[in-house]
Amino acid sequence: MKKHLVLLLALSLLLPLFSAGAAEEPAIYTGQSRLDLRILAEQSTEAASLGIVPKNRTMEILEVEPYWAKIRYNGKTGYIRRSSIIDTSVKTVNPATTPPYSTVECEWLAWVFGDAPILTAPQADAEVLITMHDGARLALLDIEDGWGRLIYHRQYAYINTNALSEIQPINKTYEAGSDAPLAAYTSFYRITTDESNINRMLNLQVACDRFTLYTLSQGDRLDFNKHIGPYSRSVGYMPANALVKGEVVQSYGGGTCQVSSTLYNVILQLPGLEILHRRAHGPAAAPYLPHGADAAVGNQTQNFIFRSLYDFPVRIDGTAQDGALTIAVYRAD
Numbered sequence: 001m002k003k004h005l006v007l008l009l010a011l012s013l014l015l016p017l018f019s020a021g022a023a024e025e026p027a028i029y030t031g032q033s034r035l036d037l038r039i040l041a042e043q044s045t046e047a048a049s050l051g052i053v054p055k056n057r058t059m060e061i062l063e064v065e066p067y068w069a070k071i072r073y074n075g076k077t078g079y080i081r082r083s084s085i086i087d088t089s090v091k092t093v094n095p096a097t098t099p100p101y102s103t104v105e106c107e108w109l110a111w112v113f114g115d116a117p118i119l120t121a122p123q124a125d126a127e128v129l130i131t132m133h134d135g136a137r138l139a140l141l142d143i144e145d146g147w148g149r150l151i152y153h154r155q156y157a158y159i160n161t162n163a164l165s166e167i168q169p170i171n172k173t174y175e176a177g178s179d180a181p182l183a184a185y186t187s188f189y190r191i192t193t194d195e196s197n198i199n200r201m202l203n204l205q206v207a208c209d210r211f212t213l214y215t216l217s218q219g220d221r222l223d224f225n226k227h228i229g230p231y232s233r234s235v236g237y238m239p240a241n242a243l244v245k246g247e248v249v250q251s252y253g254g255g256t257c258q259v260s261s262t263l264y265n266v267i268l269q270l271p272g273l274e275i276l277h278r279r280a281h282g283p284a285a286a287p288y289l290p291h292g293a294d295a296a297v298g299n300q301t302q303n304f305i306f307r308s309l310y311d312f313p314v315r316i317d318g319t320a321q322d323g324a325l326t327i328a329v330y331r332a333d
Contacts (some may be wrong), residue, residue, distance in 0.1 A: 005008040026028070027060035027072065028098050029091040034283060039078035039086070043068045052074035061090070066290045067154040082154075086293030087280060095165040103291040107327060109168045109184045109272035110148060116163035118188075120155070122147035129157055130188060130323050137319050137326045139184035140333045152188050154290050167281040174304070174312075174331065180329035183269035187288050188263045189255070191323045199238035200255035204325055207259040208318030214309040215315050215332045221276070222316075224297045224304040231256060231298065242298065257296050259318065260304045261286055262327045265314075267306055270329060273314070277305040 033053045043065075046072040053059055054074045063070035068079050070207070090101040112132040119126035122145065129152050134137070140148035140157065148157045148167075161167065171180040189204065190197055210228045231237050231253025240254030267273045278295045279302045286294035296302040310315055313332040318325070 024072070025062050025077070026254065027062055029061035029090050029092055029101050030058055030103075031061055031085045032089070032318050033057050033059060033080075034052070034086045037080050037084045039071065039073065039076050041078055041082060043079050045081075047079070050078045053080070054085075058089075061101075061267075063086070066151050066156060082291040083285065085260070085292065089287075093326055096300050099271075099325055100268055102184070102265070102290065104141060104151065104265060104290075104293075105242045106150075106184050106186075107170055107271050108140040109181055109326075110138050110140055110159075110161075110164045112136040112138065113163060113165035115160055118150075118152060118157045120157065122158040124160070129172070130191075132159070132163075132322045133325060136321045136324050138324055139186040139326055139328070140167075145183075151290065153288055169269065173329070174310075176312070176331060178331070181317075181330050183266050184326060184328035185262055186268070186324050186326040187258060187264040187265070188323050189258060189288060189320070189325055196240050196250070196254070200240035201320065203237050203253055203255040204259060204320040205238055205254075207256045208320055208325075208327075210235075211228065211316040211318050211327075214248060215313050217313045218308055218311050220267065221222050221305060221307040222225075224256075224263075224295075225299075228259070228297075229254065251298070257281070257286065257294070257298065258288055258325060259327070260297040261289055261294040261323050263316065263318075264304060265289070265293055266327050266329055272308065272310040273306050273329070274309055275304075275306045277303055279303065279329075 020233040036055050037053050038049040039051045041050055059073040061069055061071050069079055069082050092098050114134055117133045118130050130249045140150050142149050146161050148161055150157055168180050171178045171182050207228050237253040239250050239252050240247050242254035243250040281294050281296045285291045295304040297304055313329050315332040318327045
C-alpha cells in the first residue's frame, strides 16, 4: 500500500509538468466568421474538414499568413481563408506585445540591379510571378539563405539577393541622421497596356509624387482625400478602374486606393503614427493585398487619416516601377 501511495504522490507532482508541456498554443487575435466555414486540416481547400465555425461566431486566431489563418474554435485547431474573417471584428489579445491585425513588418529596403524575377519559391527554377528591372525598389520581409521574401498579392514570393544592387536595413531604432526608412512596404499592380490600366499606373505615380508636398511634424495629420487628392484632371489624375462597394467602376484617380492601402501597411508598422480613420473596401477587399490589409479612399466615408505622435518630423516617399508600388516613411530632420 505504501508503494502505491508513494507512486500516486510522485505522479501528482509530475502532473503540473505534463500539463505545462501540453499547454495550448496562445491566441494572438480573436475575430468573427463572415459565414459558416470549415476548419481545414491543412492550408488547402481540398484538405480534410476538422469542424465548422458557424457564421458570426468568435474564434481564436493563432497565426496569420497572406492567404490563410490558423484558428481555434470549440477545441478544434486548423486553417481557414483570411477572407472568411470579418476583419473589422478582429481584436488583439495583448496589444502590448502584438501589433494590430494585418501588420507585416519589413526588415529591409532593396534596389534591383538589371533584370530580376520575383519567384513563387526560393529556388532559381520556380515559377516567375513578375520581373523587376534596374532601379526598382522593394521592401523585403526578411532574407534567408540569399533569398529576400516579400508578399505578392496573397502569397509569399522571393527574389535572389544577387540581383539587388543595395540592401538597406530598416531604421527600427528611429536613429537620427540615418538615411534608412523607419518602415516600408511593397504591393504589386498589373502592368497590362490597356488604356484603363495605363491610366491607373499613371495615377499611382501622381499619388506618390504628391507625398513630396508634405512633411508631418508632431500632431500633424495626413488626410489622404484632402492632401493626396483631389482626384481630378487638374491635379494630374486620369479615369481608371476603381473598386467601389465591391464593384469595378471608372473613376478619376482610379488606383489611388492601392497607394492608400500600401501606405496603411507601412503605418501599421509604426506605433507613433496614429490611425484616426480607415475604411476597408468591403468583404471582397482589394485583391492586390492580403484580406483585411487595405484602406479605401475616394469619398467622405472612404478615407485614410492618421497623425504623427513622434517628436521628430517624418516624410513619406513612394515609387511605382515595373508593377511594384513601394512606400516608405523616413525621418525628415
